[in-house]
Amino acid sequence: MTAIETIESLETSGNGTVLAASIMPDHIHLLVELGTPLSVSQIVGKVKSAIARMHHELKWQNNFFEHQLRPEDQIEDFAFYIFMNPYCAHACCLDQSWFGWLSSKIIRWDFENKLQPGGLPQLEWLDQAERFGANLPRGAD
Numbered sequence: 001m002t003a004i005e006t007i008e009s010l011e012t013s014g015n016g017t018v019l020a021a022s023i024m025p026d027h028i029h030l031l032v033e034l035g036t037p038l039s040v041s042q043i044v045g046k047v048k049s050a051i052a053r054m055h056h057e058l059k060w061q062n063n064f065f066e067h068q069l070r071p072e073d074q075i076e077d078f079a080f081y082i083f084m085n086p087y088c089a090h091a092c093c094l095d096q097s098w099f100g101w102l103s104s105k106i107i108r109w110d111f112e113n114k115l116q117p118g119g120l121p122q123l124e125w126l127d128q129a130e131r132f133g134a135n136l137p138r139g140a141d
Contacts, residue, residue, distance in 0.1 A: 002054070003023050003028070003051050003054075003100075004023065004100070004102060006047055006050040006051055006054075007021050007023070007028070007030065007047060007102060008102065009050075010032065010035075010043065010046075010047070011035075011105070013036075014035045014036050015034075015035050015036050015038050015043055015046065016032040016033060016034050016035045016036075016038075016043055017032065017033040017035060017104075017106065018030070018031070018032055018102060018104065018105075019031040019032060019033060019075070019079060019104045019106075019107060020078070020079040020082045020083065020102065020103065020104060020109070021082065021100075021101070021102040022082045022083065022085045022086055022098065022100055022101055022102075023100030023102075024085065024086060024089065024091060024100065025091060028047070029081075029082040029085055030047070030082075031075070031078055031079055031082055040066050040068075044064050044066075067136070076109055076110055076111070077132055079104070079107075079109050079111075080109065080111045080125075080128075080129065080132070081129055081132050081133055081136075083098075083101060083103075083109075083111065083121070084121060084125055084126070084128075084129035085129070085133075086098040086100065086101075087121055087125075087126060087129070088126060088129050088130055088133065094120060094121060094123060094126075095120065096120075097118055097119045097120060101119075111125075
């Protein structure tokens with residue numbers, strides 16, 4: 001099972017609904033709506049242990065950053081930031097689609113309707129995503 005399949009299995013197991021995810025070389029950004037009565041810590045633990053079983057060489061950090069969205073938060077902004085993260089981190093060029101992006105199966109994000117052919121972001125999105133990331137709580141980037 002790949003890391004993508006592991007994250008997608010959150011839905012089939014009823015543990016949560018994946019709204020957006022980017023699998024980065026050294027971390028994962030995950031926007032999820034909780035399902036069963038599992039806590040965020042339990043879901044993160046399940047994902048970490050499943051991926052670690054496949055990739056024994058990985059060394060997970062002991063903690064993680066969690067941010068619970070509030071009613072005033074714009075969920076689209078968080079999904080956009082997660083989508084743009086590999087581009088802002090220079091893990092991927094703007095003329096390539098990121099292999100580790102998982103879009104929601106239930107929501108079509110507005111920014112996805114504005115992608116260039118091939119699912120590519122627009123150049124001006126880099127500044128927008130970096131500004132958003134700069135306003136996240138420390139440790140969230």
